Amino acid sequence: MLDATRSPLHPSARDTLLAALDAGWADPRRLHQDGRRARLLLDRARESVAASLGVRPDEVSFHPSGAHALRTGVAGLRHARRRVGTRVVTSAVDQAVLLHEAHDADPDADPLPVDRLGRLLPETLRSALAAGPPVAAVTLQQANGEVGTTQPLEDLFPVCRAARLPLLVDGTSSLGRLPTPESFDVLVGDASSVAGPPFGVLVVRTGTRFDLPGPRWEPEHGREPADPWVPLALAAAEAWQQTTHARAAESASAHALVDRVRAAAADIPDVDVVGDPTDRLPHVVTFSALYVDGESLVDALDRRGIVVASGSACTSSRLEPSHVLAAMGALTHGNVRVTLPLEAVAPDRASDVETLCRELPGVVADLRSRLGVTDL
Numbered sequence: 240m241l242d243a244t245r246s247p248l249h250p251s252a253r254d255t256l257l258a259a260l261d262a263g264w265a266d267p268r269r270l271h272q273d274g275r276r277a278r279l280l281l282d283r284a285r286e287s288v289a290a291s292l293g294v295r296p297d298e299v300s301f302h303p304s305g306a307h308a309l310r311t312g313v314a315g316l317r318h319a320r321r322r323v324g325t326r327v328v329t330s331a332v333d334q335a336v337l338l339h340e341a342h343d344a345d346p347d348a349d350p351l352p353v354d355r356l357g358r359l360l361p362e363t364l365r366s367a368l369a370a371g372p373p374v375a376a377v378t379l380q381q382a383n384g385e386v387g388t389t390q391p392l393e394d395l396f397p398v399c400r401a402a403r404l405p406l407l408v409d410g411t412s413s414l415g416r417l418p419t420p421e422s423f424d425v426l427v428g429d430a431s432s433v434a435g436p437p438f439g440v441l442v443v444r445t446g447t448r449f450d451l452p453g454p455r456w457e458p459e460h461g462r463e464p465a466d467p468w469v470p471l472a473l474a475a476a477e478a479w480q481q482t483t484h485a486r487a488a489e490s491a492s493a494h495a496l497v498d499r500v501r502a503a504a505a506d507i508p509d510v511d512v513v514g515d516p517t518d519r520l521p522h523v524v525t526f527s528a529l530y531v532d533g534e535s536l537v538d539a540l541d542r543r544g545i546v547v548a549s550g551s552a553c554t555s556s557r558l559e560p561s562h563v564l565a566a567m568g569a570l571t572h573g574n575v576r577v578t579l580p581l582e583a584v585a586p587d588r589a590s591d592v593e594t595l596c597r598e599l600p601g602v603v604a605d606l607r608s609r610l611g612v613t614d615l
Contacts, residue, residue, distance in 0.1 A: 240580055242576070280472075306334075316447075318450050331566035350566075381412075
C-alpha cells in the first residue's frame with residue numbers, strides 16, 4: 240500500500256481504542272463514576288497530545304476532523320479580528336478548505352503564487368499584505384501533502400508579525416511526520432496523518448485573539464458544541480505518542496524510500512518529479528508522466544498489486560487535475576502520488592516501493608505504446 244493519506248490504525252492506537260470502548264464510553268460531563276472516569280481519560284488524552292506537539296494542554300481542542308478544525312481555526316481568527324480586516328490570505332498550493340475559506344472572505348482575492356517547488360516566498364507574502372483590503376489572518380501549510388514541499392515558516396512568520404497578523408499553520412499532513420513548527424499562532428493537525436483515527440486537533444497559542452461567532456459553547460474551550468468521543472481521543476493521542484517516539488528512525492527510513500521512488504521515476508523519459516527534493520515531507524512524492532493520464536496509471540499499477548493515488552489530494556476520488564501542480568507550473572495529467580504509511584502499519588512497505596520502481600517503467604511504456612507514442 241503506497242496510498243496512506245488515511246491508513247490502518249497504528250497497532251497501539253487500535254489496542255487503545257478497543258480498551259477505551261469499555262473504559263471511556265460515558266459522557267465526560269456527567270457526575271457519576273463512569274462520567275468522571277471518561278473526563279479523566281479525556282484530560283489525559285489532551286495532555287498526551289499537547290506533550291507530543293510541544294504545546295500547553297489548555298491551548299488544545301479536539302474536533303471531528305482536520306478539515307473541521309481548519310474551518311474552526313479560520314472562523315475564530317476572522318471573527319476576533321472582524322473590526323480590523325476581513326480578508327484571509329493563503330497560497331495557491333494550500334488545501335481546498337483553506338482556499339474556500341479565503342474565497343468566502345473575499346471573492347475577488349486570489350491565492351498567492353508559489354515558485355516551481357511549491358514554496359511561498361517571503362517577499363510575495365510581504366507585497367500581498369501591503370496591498371489590497373485589510374487582512375484578518377494568514378493561513379499556510381507546514382508542508383504540502385501532495386508534493387511534500389515544506390514552507391519556510393521561519394521566514395514567513397516574521398512577515399506576519401511585522402504586519403501584526405496572526406498565522407494559522409495547517410499541519411494536517413505533517414504533524415507527527417515532522418517536528419512541530421515553532422512559528423504559528425494557530426496550529427491544526429489530524430491524527431489520521433500518524434495512523435490514528437480521523438480526529439482534528441486545534442492549538443490556539445495563549446494570547447492569540449480568537450473568538451468564534453454564535454453561541455458560547457462549554458466543550459473544548461468553547462470551540463465545539465459537544466465533547467469528543469473519548470475512545471477516539473485516546474486512540475488519537477496514542478497514535479501521536481507512538482509516532483513522536485519513533486519519528487527519527489521512521490523519517491530516515493521513509494526519506495530513503497522516497498528518494499528511491501524519485502530516482503526511479505526520474506529515470507523514465509518525460510517523467511517530471513515535482514516538489515522540493517530535500518526540504519520536504521519524508522513520506523510523500525508526486526511525479527507526472529507525459530502523454531499518460533493518471534487514471535490509467537493508477538489502474539495499471541493496481542492490477543500489479545501497487546496501490547497509489549492520482550489527481551488532486553483534495554478531490555482524489557474524482558481524479559480532478561491538481562490545483563497544486565497547476566500552481567507550480569508542473570504537468571497536471573498523468574500524475575501519481577505516493578504517500579508511504581508508517582512502517583508500524585506497513586512492515587512490507589520497502590518491498591512495495593521496490594515493486595513500484597520495478598514495474599513503473601514498463602507500465603508507462605505500455606500505456607504510451609497503446610496511444611502510439613513510442614519515440615520520446
